[in-house]
């Protein structure tokens with residue numbers, strides 16, 4: 548019995564992709580807004596930034612499990628083995644960094660014991676709060692997302708292969 552690869556990703560997968568993408572954008576925006584502001588203002592932003600970031604982590608883990616259990620379309624080819632490899636690796640790296648980003652955030656939260664301050668209103672944020680690994684990982688994650696979006700636009704408008712339809716609902 549031969550099982551043919553589907554033409555598009557499953558509806559659950561598509562939903563996870565777009566919900567996670569939206570959450571990543573909002574969490575990123577909030578994270579960047581914490582730079583160069585007072586510690587009091589920072590607490591208000593972190594109250595949203597931290598739970599949203601943890602939601603990204605949980606959904607990425609669900610997606611990772613779905614990834615290996617659901618049939619998915621054949622990798623797309625642009626007719627150049629090197630570019631195809633870059634596409635494949637960008638996807639792997641997006642998984643890794645979308646998980647590393649919240650994990651390094653959680654490390655910050657544990658190191659500085661932030662939950663009582665952020666969610667319990669106890670005391671104030673430490674003056675020496677510094678983003679550590681979280682601050683090193685985000686530029687790489689941002690570059691990968693940018694590359695990914697540029698690739699999607701290249702497929703859609705230059706190659707005109709309607710790749711976006713694979714990551715949308717339909718038969």
Ligand code: HEM
Nearest residue numbers: 575578579597600601603649652653656676677678682685
């Ligand atoms: C998709 C997930 C996440 C993204 C994209 C993200 C992004 C960012 C960015 C861009 C910053 C600014 C870094 C800087 O000051 O140089 C930041 C700051 C911060 N993030 Fe996240 N973050 C995520 C998840 C989390 C999680 C899960 C937590 C904790 C539970 C967290 C805790 C923090 C804290 C405490 C800061 C402030 C650091 C400081 O002011 O020194 N983040 N985040």
Ligand code: HEM
Nearest residue numbers: 567568571623638641642645692695696699710711713714
């Ligand atoms: C406007 C933003 C985005 C656009 C236009 C977009 C577009 C797409 C498209 C068209 C595909 C299907 C590629 C194929 O069929 O081979 C795809 C797959 C993928 N996207 Fe995005 N994407 C966006 C944001 C993101 C973000 C923020 C992430 C990071 C978590 C992400 C992670 C992935 C991954 C890992 C895949 C590979 C398929 C999978 O394993 O789920 N995307 N994206």
